[in-house]
Amino acid sequence: MQADCKDDTLLRDVEQFIYREARLQDEYQYEAWEALWTDDAIYWLPANDADIDPEQQMSIIYDNRSRIGVRVRQLLSGKRHTQEPRSRLRHFVTNVEILSREREEIRAGCNVMVFESNLRGETVWAARTEYLLRPEGGTMRMARKKVALVNNDRPLYTLSFLI
Amino acid sequence: MPVTQTHIPEWSDLIRADRVHGSLYSNPAVFEEELEKIWYRTWVYVGHESEVPSANDFVMKSIGPQAVIMARGEDGEVRLLQNRCPHRGNQVCTEASGNARTFTCPYHKWTFANDGKLTAFAFADGYEGQDMSHLSLGRVPRVASYRGFVFGSLATEGPSLADHLGGAAETIDRLCETSPEGEVEITAGFLQHRVQANWKFVMENETDGYHPGFVHSSIFSVADSGIGGLYGPKSTALTRSYGNGHTEIDLRPEFRRLGQPMGWFGTTVERLPDYATSMNRSYGTEKAREIMIDGTPHVMIFPNLFIAEIQIFVLQARAVDDTIQHVTALQFKGAPDLNRRLRQQTMGSVGPAGFLLADDSEMYERTQRGVAARTPEWIFLGRGEHRERDDADGFRVGHATDEVPSRGMWQHYRSLMEAA
Structure with missing residues (x-):
């Protein structure tokens, strides 16, 4: 663990992955974003706390790989009204850390703010985000992404962009 | 028709058989009137009995903008309490849900049973000779449930829940x-x-x-x-x-x-x-x-x-x-x-x-x-x-x-x- 965390190259690879993912989200590169996921992927935004049981309790998003695909195809349909016109977005990612490493799998965490501008106005979103990353086909992929919004226990406006 | 944001014309001028006036959705004065005539009067759905399955369970709910604590008492009855200390108005509960026999106001330590009654207050000698029994948490006066769905009405009188549901x-x-x-x-x-x-x-x-x-x-x-x-x-x-x-x-x-x-x-x-x-x-x-x-x-x-x-x-x-x-x-x-x-x-x-x-x-x-x-x-x-x-x-x-x-x-x- 100690040795891994000092592995600057690995940390840099993880950071670059997270920055790229954020850029694909901000710039509506939906298909390229979808390609980052593994086949057993889970995309999770818990509600009412960071550590609920998503099999028993409601989450804001709890997508398996198939549902991630539906989400992307809905955005690509051109008829997802809440994203037509699209939200203008910028993700700000900070505090990137490698939390653990087991064989090839890397658990990484970061803090994220997203500035959103849409027809309603401007909304700032803040979250603790954790990734499970795995090399696959010569590239790093996401097997799990958990976005715990700071205010996920409060009433939230529509969140229909990729966070 | 002149419609200002502080004045409400006759309702019959705003609501016709096949059309309604746009100001009914945007005039803050209309909203204030709705609070009095609808949200704080008619039966409003609050929560479900299964959300407070055991004695002393509570969950924070609402009636319009008002917070309401839905609490099941020791006696099994589900009550709707207002989240306001009768002393100086502080909120007595800030939890979304839990299990509690009592709610204690953090301001001056007044404590209320989950039926709303005041059971204790700090430095009691300062209230010597005063009747404190009327100082309870506010209660939604009418509570009724249908098949586990709990409704509350802030009006002391009115149609029964059965009449309302029809x-x-x-x-x-x-x-x-x-x-x-x-x-x-x-x-x-x-x-x-x-x-x-x-x-x-x-x-x-x-x-x-x-x-x-x-x-x-x-x-x-x-x-x-x-x-x-x-x-x-x-x-x-x-x-x-x-x-x-x-x-x-x-x-x-x-x-x-x-x-x-x-x-x-x-x-x-x-x-x-x-x-x-x-x-x-x-x-x-x-x-x-x-x-x-x-x-x-x-x-x-x-x-x-x-x-x-x-x-x-x-x-x-x-x-x-x-x-x-x-x-x-x-x-x-x-x-x-x-x-x-x-x-x-x-x-x-x-x-x-x-x-x-x-x-x-x-x-x-x-x-x-x-x-x-x-x-x-x-x-x-x-x-x-x-x-x-x-x-x-x-x-x-x-x-x-x-x-x-x-x-x-x-x-x-x-x-x-x-x-x-």
């Missing part, structure tokens, strides 16, 4: 029949989806069968869903107004035409064998088959409980342009395999990121901005006037896409707002 009570009966044990449970936690829009746009949309094919075309085009056809021009489904503002889209004619048990949920009994077995055991095969074909209701109980087949929405009006949709999956007692799918479907469909509700909510907010325009002044609600009729029970019905529900809501709304 014919719409039967839709709740139908809902409970989906459970092999005849009971609904609300146990999956709520999403809170906020919209910058008036609550009536949300309420009216719940039984608007005209919009789904358009607002939800994106998800219908990319995911298998039988929903779209239910709301097409050839649909045999009905819109219905039960009176007292309660409205329904009755999808049973379509489901009966298709005759597929569990078709209403887009599945088959083969995929839910445990559920089907339990239903057959509880109701007998014939009745169970009928229930599983008919499906659950799509009904808007005025003013704030929307039972949407697989989930419930509790509408909370906070300001003229601020509404929260509290939404959770319906869970049916004795149906774990069905319940798991209900949670999965609900999470996909609703809430801030939902495939369906994010687009509905976009319409609410655009409509709110739209009615700010001065002309045309009216919202036109005349669809299907020429073909509406009374059903065998005397309730007004129309085509699935007709505006029978909105007209029914507004008729009741006007009677409430005109009342002294």
Whole structure:
């Protein structure tokens, strides 16, 4: 663990992955974003706390790989009204850390703010985000992404962009 | 018609048979009047008994902008308390839920039993000779429940809950029949989806069968869903107004035409064998088959409980342009395999990121901005006037896409707002 965390190259690879993912989200590169996921992927935004049981309790998003695909195809349909016109977005990612490493799998965490501008106005979103990353086909992929919004226990406006 | 933001003209000038004035959604003075005449007077849905299953359980709920603590006492009775210390007005509870015999105000340590009574206060000698017994937490004066659904009325007198629900009570009966044990449970936690829009746009949309094919075309085009056809021009489904503002889209004619048990949920009994077995055991095969074909209701109980087949929405009006949709999956007692799918479907469909509700909510907010325009002044609600009729029970019905529900809501709304 100690040795891994000092592995600057690995940390840099993880950071670059997270920055790229954020850029694909901000710039509506939906298909390229979808390609980052593994086949057993889970995309999770818990509600009412960071550590609920998503099999028993409601989450804001709890997508398996198939549902991630539906989400992307809905955005690509051109008829997802809440994203037509699209939200203008910028993700700000900070505090990137490698939390653990087991064989090839890397658990990484970061803090994220997203500035959103849409027809309603401007909304700032803040979250603790954790990734499970795995090399696959010569590239790093996401097997799990958990976005715990700071205010996920409060009433939230529509969140229909990729966070 | 001059409409300022502080003055309300005659209700009859704002609400006609087939149209309503746009200011009803945007005038803050109208909202203040609604709080007095609707939210703080009529029966408002608060929560479900299964959310406080044990003695001393409590959960934070609301009636309009007001916070309400729904607490089950030691005696098993469910009470609705206001979150305000009778001393200096501090909030006595800041937890979303829990189990507590008492609530202690952190300001001066006044302590209240979960029936609202003051049981202790600090430095008692300072109140020597004073009668403290009247210093209780505020209680919602009328609380009643129907099949586990708990309603509160802030008026000390008025129609009973049974009178208020009227014919719409039967839709709740139908809902409970989906459970092999005849009971609904609300146990999956709520999403809170906020919209910058008036609550009536949300309420009216719940039984608007005209919009789904358009607002939800994106998800219908990319995911298998039988929903779209239910709301097409050839649909045999009905819109219905039960009176007292309660409205329904009755999808049973379509489901009966298709005759597929569990078709209403887009599945088959083969995929839910445990559920089907339990239903057959509880109701007998014939009745169970009928229930599983008919499906659950799509009904808007005025003013704030929307039972949407697989989930419930509790509408909370906070300001003229601020509404929260509290939404959770319906869970049916004795149906774990069905319940798991209900949670999965609900999470996909609703809430801030939902495939369906994010687009509905976009319409609410655009409509709110739209009615700010001065002309045309009216919202036109005349669809299907020429073909509406009374059903065998005397309730007004129309085509699935007709505006029978909105007209029914507004008729009741006007009677409430005109009342002294």
